[in-house]
Amino acid sequence: MTPAVLLALLGLIDASFSGFRAHAGRDARIRKHRATARAALRGLAVGAVFLLAPALTAALALFTASDRAEMFRTLAAGGLGYLVPLALYAAVVLVSLAAYLTLPFRASTLAVVIGLGPLTLLRPLAIAAACLGALLNGGGAPALLVGAIAGAAVLCVEPTVHRRWYRHVQ
Template sequence: MPLLLLGLVDAAFSGFRAYAGRDAHIRKHRATARAALRGLAVGAVLLLAPVLTAALLLLTASDRAGTYDLLTAGGTGYVLPLTGYAVVVLLSLAAYFVLPFRASTLAMVVGLGPLTLLRPFAVAAACVGAVVNGGGGSGLLVGTVAGAAVLGVEPLVHRRWYRHVL
């Protein structure tokens, strides 16, 4: 459940990032909320892929209890690097909202900008964490599918709704 929640929050932010910078209007709260909801919707659909992958692994396994244990260990190993990444992102967001204008802009440029670029590396670290924690091939497979799903939200939202400049 924590991984699903983390994936859905990331999907909402991905929808926002797909829209960000496309509209020069000053008041764009509705548009940013709509973009976040679009990301959330696309993410919810894409995150069905790892759920279905795990279900298929469990249904076809000869030792379902052992496979379940592998997937549980893999999920625990997967969530640890992502939790560290999420904490840093949340601290950067908190700095953006709490600090005065210039300092918050610096927090955005120094923190959130590079962190967005590091997302694929955080997902790769999560996949490694799934294997190292004892998830084996099953944990790696589900983690890779989940990572591809999460990283695919922003390009899909961008392509579907924001390809052309407004």
């Protein structure tokens, strides 16, 4: 699998979680599986649309380059550099999520408080590290541009879903 496919999958999963976070805490019902699934799907849909921006930026860079093969190698190297910090971040999130889902109530609450909560706040830093990784791995300015647009896209999903569907929900 190419870095682009893995990054797209990671972005879509993140978008789904963003939709969930936009809805979380806004529904006092005990059984809210449908509402939670709907929120995650809304995040996924918004994320899919937003992630078209970096894909189109990469395609534009590729098709306007004088040496397309070299641009492809540059973007692939940048994509790999972008993927490494995000994969590490995603692994830590998965461990926290697994702890939340499998541990008893008190321990799972602790997993949210010391794991998932702070990790959500660290998302912009993880994206900044990914942009730096894209640059340092040989992606140069084109990969940095695509990475910055991708980072902005995933960070905009949660506020967009919140404003569109959950702003007035109480």
